[in-house]
Amino acid sequence: MINKLLVVGTMAYDAIETPFDKVNKILGGSTTYTALAASKFEIDCGVVSVVGDDFEKKNLNLLKNNSINCDGVKIVKNAKTFFWSGKYHLNMNDRTTIETQVNVLANFNPIIPKYYLNAKVAVIGNLDPNIQLESLNQIKNSADFILLDTMNFWIEKNRDVLNEVIGKVNLISVNDEEAKLLTNTNSLLKAASLIQKMGPQYVIIKKGEHGSMLFGEGKIFIIPAYPIFNVVDPTGAGDSFAGGVSGFLCDKKKINFDLIKQAMLYGSVLASFTVESLGIDSLEKVTKNTLNKRLNDFKSITSF
């Protein structure tokens, strides 16, 4: 039996400006990157999201062609897809959001297809904590392992519900700034310890180009990012990382610290492909061969 992975989150159009390039409308959203990265594994991946009727059929087909089940994608008539526009600074690590058009996301009422209620692993992407809670309430007694993402905006705007959500998941994956903001501390070690006390057995802190850290079972694991000569567009790197982590874990029997370590290697490598092109282009082209080749490179770069 092939295990099921559920990914709940956004599908979007992005406008992206970097010091070297610019696009006005490309496919984006956390679900898109996460599901595409996860689709590299031998699992059954289904997505739950919402788009407007401006969402192009070819974009939905792109996911379907990668064996991603889109039954949970609601298309709202006379409405527009979520839109995000951002500009990356010269260091390619910091970015400024220029515009966010929430559009259909404002009334997103996630309905998880019955078939995916008992997913082995569920990824609850960055969304209003109320929507995250609605998703969790549908799966909480049936999904095996739940991975959560969030962002600064929700930490500041809807903390109470977010706390409730965090209390219900197995693994939370946030970046360093978010971890500090969540816990009002400047030390990532302290932050991780405080977040674990909020509920999750495992905490991943992402540090962009500087790699990521895993905390759980009283242990710590730290890996650098896979080094990339030409970073073209960092958008979706964190979501691709989550896709690699969840995709790898999804076909494992019992998820533990050591397996999450391995999963992070895959997540890091998939994220490294993502940043090599604008949007999903480079991620979509990843094959089992190119993935394994880079994974071996990564191991040799970080082993002693």
Added chain:
Amino acid sequence: MINKLLVVGTMAYDAIETPFDKVNKILGGSTTYTALAASKFEIDCGVVSVVGDDFEKKNLNLLKNNSINCDGVKIVKNAKTFFWSGKYHLNMNDRTTIETQVNVLANFNPIIPKYYLNAKVAVIGNLDPNIQLESLNQIKNSADFILLDTMNFWIEKNRDVLNEVIGKVNLISVNDEEAKLLTNTNSLLKAASLIQKMGPQYVIIKKGEHGSMLFGEGKIFIIPAYPIFNVVDPTGAGDSFAGGVSGFLCDKKKINFDLIKQAMLYGSVLASFTVESLGIDSLEKVTKNTLNKRLNDFKSITSF
């Protein structure tokens, strides 16, 4: 025979302010940290530096008590020791220099004791490139392996001589900002490649709390920093790292990429002790036992 390590650089008094603590005058300087870290290895370490007659005897004795040969430390009468005053920001990674009193360093004319001219490894610390060149000219045909440090100030002020110096060393160890400034690029991979073309066979790029990268022999190695719960004072971390690297390499027969990788583990761990106290206190107390224990922790934290 015990191999010799030569360390040329500054001995100083520092005034340090962090968000949590403040001291007006403590022992500092690159040579102090580098030699103390290197003294943890079974080598014969000699330092070359200059101080004023305000330099307290107990500070010199501290080095001597750690088996560091101070014959090369010149004490200038009626002059004051180099003084640096800095303030760390809340993230403990960024700092602002409040005051630099060059004092005796202005006329530093390094004379390397004959006994250390044929050192196995020489560390040329951050100094005016003219002074670095004077040191190099004394040892260049006799020392086996030369490690160089520099900083933004000299990259901007004395680039021509610095280039000449860089062309004469085996390994250069700089931080990420310095690497970018040296090569006018924003990519660390490109920077490392360009620096290698300037001469050094090996390049280490230090990223503070984010670890370090090694480039050489067509290979790359990346390690995180050893994670510290309570960073008290980051001063001297980079110099302690250099001390660990050079101390480890000093008793090896033929230095190569794989040995420098191992050396970086020691350098990282020694730096992690340094940041746990103001000044050298915590570094000085490191024993073979505590060093090896943390080294094993570090390996388990970064291995998969």
